[in-house]
Amino acid sequence: MISLRSRLGCFLAVLFLATVQPSIADDVGITSARLIELGEGGYALEADISPRMVAALRPPVVPGRFTLAERPTYRRVGVGLVVRYEFGGSEQPLQAGDALLLPWARSAVLLTARWRNGTVQRAMFPRRVVSIPIPIEVLKPVERTAVEVARQHFGLGFERLQWMALRALLALGIVSVAGGTRRAFRLLLVYAGGHALAMVGVDLGVPPQPPELAAAGLGIAAALLAGSALRDEEEVRLWPLILAAGGVDGLGMADVLSVSGLDPGNVVPALFGTLVGIDLALLAFTLFAAVLWRRVPAGRLADGVTVGLGGLAAAGVIAAVSTGFSATAEAGIDPADRMAAARYDLRSGTGAGGGAGRATPPPRRLEESAMIFLTIEPQEVRVEVLLSLQDFLEPLRIDGGPGSVAPPEVQGEIAARARRMVAGTIELAIDGREAVPLLARTDFVSVAATGVTTRREPVPEPLDTAVLGVSLVYGVDRPPSGVTAGWQVFPTPTSVVPAVWTDPTGSERVTLTPEQPVLAWANDLSSFGTPPIEAVAVRAPRWPLSSMVLVGLALAAGVGSVQRRWGGPALAVAVVAVSVAATLYPFVRTEVALPGLAGWAPSRSEAAEIVDGLLTNVYRSFDLRDEEAIYDRLEVSVTGDQLAEVYLENRRALELENRGGARARVDEVEILEVPSVRRDGEGGFRVVATWKVSGSVNHFGHVHYRQNRYDAALDLIAVDGSWKIRGIELLDERRLL
Structure with a gap:
C-alpha cells in the first residue's frame, strides 16, 4: 500500500508539474493586467499582450461616473506590448x-491592483458569457x-426573470388553491419554511441543486x-x-451563491438575505393576487383561469429543462453595461465602440544585440539576458x-562561456550591496511573439540566428528596497541594450547605452512581501444555541396546539x-466544547476554511528557496513524518520544469466545494474537497x-491545537487553462 506521505508528496508534485510549465510558451488565453490608482x-x-493580440482587446466598460480616455496608448516592453487605458x-x-x-x-485575466496607499491585491478573473467581469470588492476587500x-x-x-416568473406562477397556484388571503398567507409561511430548511441543510452539508432543477421544481409545484x-x-x-418547493428553490439559490466567490463562512448569511428578499416579494405579490382572485366569479371562469395557470406552469417546466437559465453572474454590473460589452464582436475585434490603435508586430528575432530582463519578487531577484550570438562571437x-x-x-562550451561573461559583467546590487547568484544557467532558445522557449533537445544552431538565454537567480531574505543591474558588454560604441524591470505590479522598459549602462528599480510598495504562514487553529464547534x-x-407549542391544550395562541407562538x-440561525453562534465531542467534525463551511488555510500554507511554503525555511513552513501545516517526502517531490518537480531558471509560483488557491465531512475514528476527520489552483x-x-481543478479526500488531524494534513487521496485532476 502506498504510504500517506508518498500520496501527499506525489499529489503536490503533480500540482507543480501540471500547473506551470515554463518550457512551453503557449498562449492559454490568459492576459496579465494591472489596475493602477x-x-x-x-x-x-x-x-501585457503580444502584437498579434491587439485586435482581441476592446476598451473596458467602467462605472458610469467615470470617463474613459478616447484612445489607449501602446508601448513596447521586451518582445511584447503594453496597452494602457485611462479613466477618471x-x-x-x-x-x-x-x-x-x-x-x-x-x-481569463490575472489582474494586479496597485492602490495609492501602496497596497497590492492580485486575483484571477475568468471569462463569463460575453466579457470578463472585475468586481472591485475582490481587489479592494472589505470586511463585512x-x-x-x-x-x-x-x-x-430577483436577477433571474424566468426564475421569478415561475415563483409568481407558484404564488398564483397558492392563491387558486387557498381562495382567500388568510389561507394564502399560511401556505406562504410553509413555503418560507422550506427556504429555512434549505438554509439549514446547506449549512449541514446538503449539496446545492442546479438552478434548472430548482426552476423545474417550482413549475411542477405550480402545476400540481x-x-x-x-x-x-x-x-x-x-x-x-x-x-418541498421552498426547499428546492432554496437549494437552487445556494448553487448560484456557490459560484459567486463568497467566503465559505458567508454562504449561509448570503443565502438567508437572498431567500428573505424572495419571500417578501412573493408575500406582496400573493396578497395582491388574492385580492384580485376574490373578484373572479366562481364556476367555469375560475376553473378556466386555473387550467390556464397549470398550462403556463407546465410550459415553464419545459423551458427550464430544455434551455436552462444561464445567468451572467456578473455581480455589480449594470445590465446596460452588459449590453455595451456585447456590442463588440470578440472574434473579429470590431464593434460599435470604435477601433483601437494598431501597432506593428515585432519581428520574431532579437532586434538588438542583447536584451535584459530584471524580475523582482518578494523572495528572489532574477536576471535573464538574451544574447544574439552573432554579435558576441x-x-x-x-x-x-x-x-x-x-x-x-x-554548444555546452559556448553556453558556459556566455554564462561566465554575463555573470562577470551584470554587476547586480541589492540594497546597495553586490549580490552573488544562487543559480546560473544558459540555454539556446527561440524567440516568438508569445515568449521565449528553451530547446528541449539540442539542434544545430546557425551562428547568425542563434539566441542564448542566460538566467541568474539571487536569493533575498526580505523584499528589497532597491536593485540595480549594470551592463558593460556593448559590441559597438553605438550599441544599445533594451532592458525591462518587472515587479508584482508592473514593468518598465529602459534603454542601456555605454554612457547610461545601469538599470535601476526602487520599491514603493507597502504590501510587497511573502504572505505569512499561520497555523490553522482548532476551534470549539459553533452551535446555533x-x-x-426556539425550535x-x-x-412544544405545536404539540400543545395539535392536542388542543392551548388552542390557537400556541400555534401562533x-x-x-x-x-x-x-x-437568528445565520448570525448567532456560540462556541461550546460539549463533553463527548472530542474529534468532532466541523460543518462544511468551517471545513472549507480549514482546508483553504492548510493548502494555501503548503503552496506558499515553496515561495522560498532556502531548504530549511521551506521545511519550517511546511511543518506548520503538515505532520512531521511527511515533511521530507513533500519537500523532495516538490523540489524534483520544480527542477524538472524549471527551464531557464524561472520558478513556478502558485498565485491563488480557491476552494470550490466541500461535499462531505466526516469523522475518521482516529481523532481527526476526512474532508472531500474540490479546489482550483492558479x-x-x-x-x-x-x-x-x-x-x-482538483478533487481529493484530505485526512486532517489536530496537533497541539492546530489542524494539519495527515494524508491525501487525489480523486480527480482537471486542467482548466
Missing part, C-alpha cells in the same frame, strides 16, 4: 460594489459582518397546485408539496563566418418561534499560466 480620481488599466473624472473612487467589464477575447452580507444579497433572487385547486383538496395535504572567442553552424557537441432553544419551544429561530511563472519577460 493614479490619484485625483484617475486610474490606469494596463494589459469622478470624485468618488472605485469601491466595493463597483465593477469593470472587459470585453476581451481572452479566457454576516448582517452586511445578508443585506448585500437581499435582491439576488392548479390541479389541487380544481379538485378542492384540503389545505393541510398541500403542505408537503409547498414545503569575439567576446565569447567563437570562430565562424557567415553560414557557420554550432553543432550540439560544442438560540435557534435550537424546541416551537415544537410556534410560528413566531420558528421565524425568529430561522432569522499558477504562473515569469520567463524572459513573458508570463506563463496554468490553472488546475
Whole structure:
C-alpha cells in the first residue's frame, strides 16, 4: 500500500508539474493586467499582450461616473506590448460594489491592483458569457459582518426573470388553491419554511441543486397546485408539496451563491438575505393576487383561469429543462453595461465602440544585440539576458563566418562561456550591496511573439540566428528596497541594450547605452512581501444555541396546539418561534466544547476554511528557496513524518520544469466545494474537497499560466491545537487553462 506521505508528496508534485510549465510558451488565453490608482480620481488599466493580440482587446466598460480616455496608448516592453487605458473624472473612487467589464477575447485575466496607499491585491478573473467581469470588492476587500452580507444579497433572487416568473406562477397556484388571503398567507409561511430548511441543510452539508432543477421544481409545484385547486383538496395535504418547493428553490439559490466567490463562512448569511428578499416579494405579490382572485366569479371562469395557470406552469417546466437559465453572474454590473460589452464582436475585434490603435508586430528575432530582463519578487531577484550570438562571437572567442553552424557537441562550451561573461559583467546590487547568484544557467532558445522557449533537445544552431538565454537567480531574505543591474558588454560604441524591470505590479522598459549602462528599480510598495504562514487553529464547534432553544419551544407549542391544550395562541407562538429561530440561525453562534465531542467534525463551511488555510500554507511554503525555511513552513501545516517526502517531490518537480531558471509560483488557491465531512475514528476527520489552483511563472519577460481543478479526500488531524494534513487521496485532476 502506498504510504500517506508518498500520496501527499506525489499529489503536490503533480500540482507543480501540471500547473506551470515554463518550457512551453503557449498562449492559454490568459492576459496579465494591472489596475493602477493614479490619484485625483484617475486610474490606469494596463494589459501585457503580444502584437498579434491587439485586435482581441476592446476598451473596458467602467462605472458610469467615470470617463474613459478616447484612445489607449501602446508601448513596447521586451518582445511584447503594453496597452494602457485611462479613466477618471469622478470624485468618488472605485469601491466595493463597483465593477469593470472587459470585453476581451481572452479566457481569463490575472489582474494586479496597485492602490495609492501602496497596497497590492492580485486575483484571477475568468471569462463569463460575453466579457470578463472585475468586481472591485475582490481587489479592494472589505470586511463585512454576516448582517452586511445578508443585506448585500437581499435582491439576488430577483436577477433571474424566468426564475421569478415561475415563483409568481407558484404564488398564483397558492392563491387558486387557498381562495382567500388568510389561507394564502399560511401556505406562504410553509413555503418560507422550506427556504429555512434549505438554509439549514446547506449549512449541514446538503449539496446545492442546479438552478434548472430548482426552476423545474417550482413549475411542477405550480402545476400540481392548479390541479389541487380544481379538485378542492384540503389545505393541510398541500403542505408537503409547498414545503418541498421552498426547499428546492432554496437549494437552487445556494448553487448560484456557490459560484459567486463568497467566503465559505458567508454562504449561509448570503443565502438567508437572498431567500428573505424572495419571500417578501412573493408575500406582496400573493396578497395582491388574492385580492384580485376574490373578484373572479366562481364556476367555469375560475376553473378556466386555473387550467390556464397549470398550462403556463407546465410550459415553464419545459423551458427550464430544455434551455436552462444561464445567468451572467456578473455581480455589480449594470445590465446596460452588459449590453455595451456585447456590442463588440470578440472574434473579429470590431464593434460599435470604435477601433483601437494598431501597432506593428515585432519581428520574431532579437532586434538588438542583447536584451535584459530584471524580475523582482518578494523572495528572489532574477536576471535573464538574451544574447544574439552573432554579435558576441569575439567576446565569447567563437570562430565562424557567415553560414557557420554550432553543432550540439560544442554548444555546452559556448553556453558556459556566455554564462561566465554575463555573470562577470551584470554587476547586480541589492540594497546597495553586490549580490552573488544562487543559480546560473544558459540555454539556446527561440524567440516568438508569445515568449521565449528553451530547446528541449539540442539542434544545430546557425551562428547568425542563434539566441542564448542566460538566467541568474539571487536569493533575498526580505523584499528589497532597491536593485540595480549594470551592463558593460556593448559590441559597438553605438550599441544599445533594451532592458525591462518587472515587479508584482508592473514593468518598465529602459534603454542601456555605454554612457547610461545601469538599470535601476526602487520599491514603493507597502504590501510587497511573502504572505505569512499561520497555523490553522482548532476551534470549539459553533452551535446555533438560540435557534435550537426556539425550535424546541416551537415544537412544544405545536404539540400543545395539535392536542388542543392551548388552542390557537400556541400555534401562533410556534410560528413566531420558528421565524425568529430561522432569522437568528445565520448570525448567532456560540462556541461550546460539549463533553463527548472530542474529534468532532466541523460543518462544511468551517471545513472549507480549514482546508483553504492548510493548502494555501503548503503552496506558499515553496515561495522560498532556502531548504530549511521551506521545511519550517511546511511543518506548520503538515505532520512531521511527511515533511521530507513533500519537500523532495516538490523540489524534483520544480527542477524538472524549471527551464531557464524561472520558478513556478502558485498565485491563488480557491476552494470550490466541500461535499462531505466526516469523522475518521482516529481523532481527526476526512474532508472531500474540490479546489482550483492558479499558477504562473515569469520567463524572459513573458508570463506563463496554468490553472488546475482538483478533487481529493484530505485526512486532517489536530496537533497541539492546530489542524494539519495527515494524508491525501487525489480523486480527480482537471486542467482548466
